[in-house]
Amino acid sequence: MGKELKLFVPGRLCLFGEHSDWASIHRLMNSSIAPGKAIVTGVEQGIYATVTESDLFIVESELPSFKNESFECEMDVKKLRETAQKGGFFSYVAGVASYVLDHYRVKGLRIHVDKMDLPIKSGLSSSAAICVIVARAFNEMYDLQLNTMGEMSIAFYGEQRTPSRCGRLDQACAFGVMPVNMTFDGNEVYVDKIRVKKPLYWVFSELNGKKDTVKILSDLNKCYPFAETECEKNVQKALGADNEYLVERAVKAIEEGDAKEVGKLMLEAQERFDKMVAPASPKELSSPVLHQILSDENIYPFTYGQKGVGSQGDGSVQFIARDEQTQQQLVDYLKKQYNMEGFKLTLKPGKKIRKAIIPVAGFGTRLYPETRSIKKEFFPIIDKDGFVKPVIMNLLEQLEESGIEEICIVIGEEEQRQYDEFFSPLTQEHLSKLSEEKRAYEEKILAIGKKITYVYQKERKGFGHAVYQCRAFADNEPVLLLLGDMIYESFEDRTCSRQLIDAYEECGKTMISMQTVPLNEVSRYGILCGKWENTDETILKVTSMIEKPDVSYAKDCLKVKTKSEGDQYYCAYGQYVLTPEVFEALEYNIDNNVTTKGEIQLTDALDMVRERTGIRGFVFNGKVFDVGTPEMYRQTITEFGKTSS
Secondary structure, three states: OOOEEEEEEEEEEEEEOOOHHHHHHHHHOOOOOOOEEEEEEEEEEEEEEEEEEEOOEEEEOOOHHHOOOOEEEOOOHHHHHHHHHHOOHHHHHHHHHHHHHHHOOOOEEEEEEEEEOOOOOOOOOHHHHHHHHHHHHHHHHOOOOOOHHHHHHHHHHHHOOOOOOOOOOHHHHHHOOOEEEEEEEOOEEEEEEOOOOOOEEEEEEEOOOOOOHHHHHHHHHOOOOOOOOHHHHHHHHHHHHHHHHHHHHHHHHHHHOOHHHHHHHHHHHHHHHHHHHHHHOHHHHOOHHHHHHHOOOOOHHHEEEEEEOOOOOOOEEEEEEOOHHHHHHHHHHHHHHHOOOEEEEEEOOOOOOOEEEEEOOOOOHHHOOHHHOOOHHHOEEEOOOOOEEEHHHHHHHHHHHOOOOEEEEEEOHHHHHHHHHHOOOOOHHHHHOOOHHHHHHHHHHHHHHOOEEEEEOOOOOOHHHHHHOOHHHHOOOOEEEEOOOEEEEEOOOOOHHHHHHHHHHHHOOEEEEEEEOOHHHHHHOEEEEEEEOOOOOOEEEEEEEEEOOOHHHHHHHOOEEEOOOEEEOEEEEEEEEEOHHHHHHHHHHHHOOOOEOOEOOHHHHHHHHHHHOOEEEEOOOEEEEEOOOHHHHHHHHHHOOOOOO
16 A cells, blocks of 8 residues: 555634735835735635545545535646636635646546535635645655745645636745734845733634625726825725734734734734725625624623634634634624634643653663763763753753752662652751752752652663653653763753753654764664754754665765855754654554564654654754763763854
8 A cells, every 4th residue: 555644734813914915926026016025824614535646636525615616637737727727615725736747757646535514615724724735735645855835835836827816925824823923025035933821712703694705806907006196095004004013913813812802903913904994895894794793892701803714705703802712702793693613722821741751761871881880871971060960860950940849750670779869858867968959959869759759671682662651651742852972062051951842832843953964974863854944044844754874875865055164964962752653653653563673663663653644853052961971971071061153
């Protein structure tokens, strides 16, 4: 059986900044037009699909919305473009497929749409969602090494081959169910993810009215690129400088989870749109159904604010509810009073990482004979504060500083004695000999010891097997994983672990810390390859993971392009964020005896997750020190605490 992908892409809801994406294109001719700004989020409804390889390009489904129709075409650019130009639902998939075929060497795909709970023609961009599905399917099936922005661009340019002329914000659904702050500057698009500190409760609903999006866009486009009448000047100001200022305030409110302020800004945005933009398309933007709902005083106790959606008109409406209870009450009211189907959208803070795992159940044979009596994680180092500490204590302190609340250490059954002795209180006589500073540190040791849970790896069946012993401890939460024979020095105020946690909370994917390695040393490490997700080149969408490749293969297939350093090679190095999917993959490998060199490997499970849901590599601002071999331990003793950025 060939490769099979399970994909989900949500619809998108424009919270603020509608129309500013296409309006900013006119900056190419009139630089006085302000850049476009919009806040867009994926919704909880979307399109689910199963993708397999095929010689043809096929899109099919048994869903009622497909009306027993399917699309099948040869992988021929001309034929696909002809279909795209005809319009209709299948024009979108044909447009994207033709664009991919124009730019990449690929075979076909069979895309089976399994489920679609996204309302059609409701301002939620079902067309963009199916375009992203197609772009992502080609990307992941044929390893095109595109990041999310790359998939988004292909979806947009594919859609442009259809009669549709939607703006650039629709494809924000590629980022999933999370809000993003988008900037549009001519042909350029920049995306910043928005982190939400507190839950925000939205409701959106189709208005069951009529609107002509093509006419709305046609009317508003007449106001560009140079405004002559007062009406045209108002449109450019409303969608330009005024919108830019409003979105800036809305980003802060959403980040803080300030629902009341978000609602206030929604009301302000709608009032400005009605006053300054709607007169340019009076027939389509009079929106009687929308304004009937917006002025319904019975809705006010449930919400802080409400406004139109997308191109506005009588398409859809959105509300920000006061809390979870009023969110449901609003859905019920819309159904009862207007027979309108309300859909919930809850923007939640990213899952906080509060647990960490450190597997240390190895024998430490490379540091023999000292490891006959002392485990390598208890080898001493001199820390920056001048204290001589065991390696494990340095790691534990950094975890505490990173906000970790619970720690699980994987050990052999015979090894707990050393831990019990270290984390037990000193005698009063011993304590009395310490300075005040050291007595304070003794309290820290005892406090950290109380956060530790021990699990035993009774059989040494590999690193992945050791990690799997912590599944009950993880309890379906994302967890931080550290290797017990590495320590980390950060070049900024945040610890290396905190940097990794913050990166995870930004993208929500399994993550692997990584650092550059010389080409002649790649055969010693697990090497990661992919495309950068951000302009800082710190987050990599991993497209392949190869354990200890030879130099020639790495040179041909595993280099990563960087802006400042040219081609680089990156290895996995010591810290991971493991999502529940990793433990599911480990369980599968254990149950089915999937091993590499006779052992259950974490890398094998990570590669399964990469194929299914994707993983990210992260380059932290710091340095890693290894104490696992005599040579590296000597280097760590010499250099740790003395490096700088």
